[in-house]
Amino acid sequence: MAMKNPMIVLSDSAGRAGRATIEWLKHYLDLSAFAWRMIRELFRWPREGRSLLYRVTLEQVYFTAVQALRIVIPVALILGTSFILQFSKVSGQIDLGKIVVVILVRETGPLVTALIVILRSATAVTIETGYMNVLREMETLEMGGMDPVRLYALPRLIGMVTAMVCLVFIFTTSAILGGYAIVWLITNVPMQNFLLEIAKALTPADYMVSALKAVFFGGVIAVVSLYRGFSVGRAITEVPVATSKGAVECLIYCMIISGLLSALFYM
């Protein structure tokens, strides 16, 4: 077998790396530009179309938050119960409250909620947006003089951020209170002072981090899933690819944001 010239191999590799870097940069610049455009739209609030905007936003809150409750609450109860049971075995009563706050309020609560929203809503938004592009429904909005970013994307951003904040609060509360109730009802684990310990362990920073995570997760999930949906061209086969890439991207960004915010507040 003929050996390839090392210089050619090197230049091929450099070319591939260069192209990948350019693609990567282009993607992040486009995504940032799209996010910036949405943020600017948030502060532009013309009278025209406002009632429709409210309506579509409320619909999004309903789809993302209200409809997700039947998944979020059972998951929160299961996780809350298992965490409380497990940690009660390895810690004394004094530490249990602190551990539950660290694990459920600061980290797991927002992340698991984000995962549920990604699985349920982010994929749905990407698919819906992608199909609307393929079927020229975005053009339909434009032909009515309506800006798809304002009338379609912005309500989804506001709706998903609002829903995320509500869901994180519901998840954490259900996990702690529901988990406590279940453990107290079905086991012999001593649970005196548990709620008092949790109340003592919670600091203002915990509320702040939890809320910030919810806002950033909601924003990132909305922007990425919409961006991926809008990137779909004319082929219907692009929709599943965009959905899969969007969901993975959302999850990675949420984990990075979670790590950064935790580091910022607790290091």
Added chain:
Amino acid sequence: MDSKLIELVNYTLAPIGRGRGLRNFSCTIAEGDIVYIEGDRFDDSHLFLRALATLERPQGGTYYYRGQALDFSDYRKLLPYKRKIGYMSADAALLSNRTIGENILWLRYYLEGKRSLKAADDVLHLCRMFNIEDKMDLRPSQVFRDEVRAAIIIRELIKGAEILLAEPVRDALSRVHYDTAVRLTKESLSRKTTAVFSYSDEPFIREAATKKVRIVEGELEVVNLRNGTVTFGQKGDRTVGEEDGAEIQSN
């Protein structure tokens, strides 16, 4: 003299589908003009219609709407003009996540800012004509294809557009719906609505037409049927119509 509604100057469009694209043509549509397109390829006729609807970004040339040059660099700047254009083309769609009623009334409620979607009498009258008044609560995927087309026609007719752009819908509409569509089109034309049809197989269109756009191999010429004037695109040096004393405009 007719006032110019749309003017495309030295316009060039990249091909779509199996078309040739449109090369360096100029075309004027005045208020009250009724234009039909004769093309050798459906894709090119469709492209011309999409260009008029500002849905295609030109490779070159300028689009003037009532003398105002349009800026294609930002789609938001085109939205006020798009609203003035009734687009009943083959690729016009309904929003699939909204009901038929919401689709028809969407623009009205966007502009008027009302919260409830209740159809006005004029809309109900049109829905009755197309027999879809009992399907207003259904989504487009739950009704027949010709009822979707009917809803698109109603939506565009109540839009108050300054120009209507239409493509053949005979295959997409049942006989009854097609007759209704023809009747409504005739009514619109009698009110001096400007219209461009990408078909001419209906006698009333040929009779009412003031201009004909002929597209052959990506080259476009506009024949003014009132005085025989021919406006050429790329082949500006041709002298078609000279023998009839027709004025020839070329780029």
